[in-house]
Amino acid sequence: MIGISEIEAAGERIGAHIVRTPTVPSPGLSALLGVPVTAKLELLQRTGSFKARGATAKLLSLSEAERDAGVVAVSGGNHGIALAVMAAALQVKATVVMPRSAPARSVAIAEESGATVRLTDGMDEAFATAERLRDEGLTLVHPFDDPVVIAGQGTVGLELAQDAGDLTDVLVSIGGGGLIAGVAAALRALRPGVRVWGVETEGAQAMSEALAAGGPVPVALSSIVTTLSAPAVSRLTYDHVSALVEEVLVVPDREAVRGCLDLAEHAKVWAEPAAGCLLPAARRVRERVGPDVRLGLVVCGGNATPADIMSWADRFGLR
DSSP states (O other): OOOHHHHHHHHHHHTTTSOOOOEEEOHHHHHHHTSOEEEEEGGGSGGGBTHHHHHHHHHHTOOHHHHHHOEEEEOSSHHHHHHHHHHHHTTOOEEEEEETTSOHHHHHHHHHTTOEEEEESSHHHHHHHHHHHHHTTOEEOOSSSOHHHHHHHHHHHHHHHHHOOOOSEEEEEOSSSHHHHHHHHHHHHHOTTOEEEEEEETTOOHHHHHHHHTSOOOOOOOOSOGGGOOSSOOHHHHHHHHHHOSEEEEEOHHHHHHHHHHIIIIIOOOOOHHHHTHHHHHHHHHHHHOTTOOEEEEEOBOOOOHHHHHHHHHHTTOO
């Protein structure tokens, strides 16, 4: 289990390289949901998501030999962008493996940053390709199955605990579980009375299915939310969520896209569906907890284009 000392140490290491993103009360979301809402705006992070934190933590931990050999990552979008950009900033050669379903913008940014990009037919093949490149000598920067990466992502929770007012419940999106594992570990140490809730989209339910099965299991992926589409969680992230998280809520893709539109209209932020899914889940938490709930939302990323959001909105009849 990742402890607060590892998270605080990660914060000290990466502080000069990442943004301490705003933690702000949102009058618009508070009015929309009918309860006080605080937003942690990780979409304003370098590379547009929280992923820069874990990638930077891992890159700074490399030995000279590992730096010289280069690194490899597998990603549905945001982790690949983060590794490519931060590796370039730290002068480390990077290879990013992405499924062809990854957003074209994510592929372009990784390539423009100087990374070698390899495209595969799906996430399972992407992970297999990354493992093969690791066996050939590259250091794998796993998106979630790495204590150094989780400690880096946990700095989101560290800042939230330090900067937010009184909160009763915090909602965090889940792909492979690295972000929620780190955030939950930080909040358990610094704000032990705060409940942490995970959120997944239908067709990207790796953590909820793992919890139902008693451990990580492979899952079929069908969600449009590629940035949450891990083919399985890891034992490391599963152990953190099973011990520290109240419950994992699952919402339809349509409601995640509606959440993006609501965030734009009411919070004035342009988020991707991996963050938009928090709003329908927040309504369920409000109903469960009652009118005294004080919500914190980790708005994890904003790497969806206007064309992406409008296309999804049209598909789901939201315009």
